[in-house]
Amino acid sequence: MATVEELKLRVRELENELIKCKQKQCAMEDAHSQALNRPKIDKMSAEVVDSNPYSRLMALKRMGIVDDYEKIRTFTVAVVGVGGVGSVTAEMLTRCGIGKLLLFDYDKVELANMNRLFFQPHQAGLSKVEAAEHTLRNINPDVSFETHNYNITTMENFTHFMDRISQGGLEEGKPVDLVLSCVDNFEARMAINTACNELGQIWMESGVSENAVSGHIQLIIPGETACFACAPPLVVAANIDEKTLKREGVCAASLPTTMGVVAGLLVQNVLKYLLKFGTVSYYLGYNAMQDFFPSMAMKANPQCNDRYCRRQQEEYKKKEAERPKVEVVEEEEEVVHEDNEWGIELVSEVTDAELQAASGTVPDLPEGITVAYTIPAEEPTSGDTVEETEQSLEDLMAQMRKL
């Protein structure tokens, strides 16, 4: 029997050997990719030859779908969150030949991410932005990349994030053309919303539900369309029977399919918006259970909690007033409420007083889209509030420490 010391030594030997092998393999891979990598291309060509990576994209011009496809190279897009949706989004934009990509994510690649697209097992442990940049650069060396490995919701990072959104364009000092939110949590979405409202930055929000069977994309033009804080979070009804939906012991599920669909819808909207073709969607939902795609547009809420949203609305109103009027006749479809069309659901479950306070107004939304919850108009009045105190913050901190 070998002693523990002997075994430790053997482990170290093997570890060193492994490191050497890895280094050798990396060197080989680099040399290999160097050999395969094409040089940068100055001008997109429409020539249909095997060696032209843009020939099929440029064909869009010849077919009359897009007026000026080359324009894609002048645009900068920031992708916030390089997870299941963000990584695929970044890859699509890279393959389309976008001018510059800014990638923001604080996370590392984990083996638990392997049910999703894009990242590969050998990248486990690398930061997502670093791993993504490496892969994307190999796919298309014409794209400029800027990566930031941090959490945008904390104080110092948020300031830097806002700075890069407003300065990080293809030409340094110019704002990016579009911000894409591909994050997976409410805080980060609200942070992006705050930044974009303050900067007047147009952005698109995307999301996949925690049960993995619905998703959405949304175009937000500060002051014009509803911002992320204008209404409670919107959800695409998946029409799943609550009886069969179990949440015990899990946080969230994910499917590469739903994420791929949402990334596809998002980038399609980005291309339509940037290259000016087709109709740009304001809100497009995806219900995977019934293959239903509800869509709508929602105006900004004059009572929005975000004061920069309200300020942008003022600006927008001024601009609209200056614009020559075009009469638009809207035909309103009369909604007929039939008795058998009702589905009963329970909204609130507390006392009468609380009941009144607990259910706020639901915005007028089309079939298939609803809000995650409602906010009552009146402030709840129960409970006392903190009293005025003579104590300083330092006193209170010390008191807390002594407890």
Add this chain to the structure above:
Amino acid sequence: MSDVHHSVFDSVHSDHVLTNEHSVAFTLKTRCRKCSLLTEQLPVGVSPEVHVTLGTERSEPDRLRQNSGLTVYLRDSRPNMADEATRRAVSQIPMLKTHAGPRDRALWPQRLKEEYQALIRFVEQNKAADNDWFRLESNADGTRWTGTCWFVHELLRYEFRLEFDIPVTYPDTAPEVAVPELDGKTAKMYRGGRICLTDHFAPLWARNAPRFGLAHLMALGLGPWLAVEVPDLIGKGLVVHKERPREAAE
């Protein structure tokens, strides 16, 4: 018709609230399938206000009668003690007044003072109720919080480090509390050990913003999470008491 009603009650069995010990009240609303609008208009014969009286046999599914004459069943209509205790604890935490986040240089110090006041009151109340279970402190500017929380299970005390940053959007959004040493041990966690809160937390926070503070986050977020997850982790042997060798737990 009976199917519809069954699903209504079935979907709510776990989280409705008692108005007093023997009855529960909630309001039914319907959502139009065409326009998604919520209204109190209901199918004929169903009253929007439903009062039900609880059955006496706790272990049996409670047989309930609502005022439209329909009989419905709830699997277990009463909230458990943890919920009731949480509700009582929360009602004693003072609400905060200042709507300011860390980017608001002028008002944030005032908000921070209120946070400490509420936390101090909450900890003192917990101590008085013999249910002291966490400590928190922040850096000087109040943007990063660290502390410990503990949970007593079968007379043994299990202690965990906790941490979180105040997001720039606070107090409109709640911070994400992390218990890093439990990262990877439970599915009720996001990466980095951030705890996964229940569906009820986000609406509750949104409805009470900006009056809820960190003390509410502890009481409604971390507290219930620990109460569910820690006994489970101990049961699975994934959390072992420090003074107890790993072998003994297996």
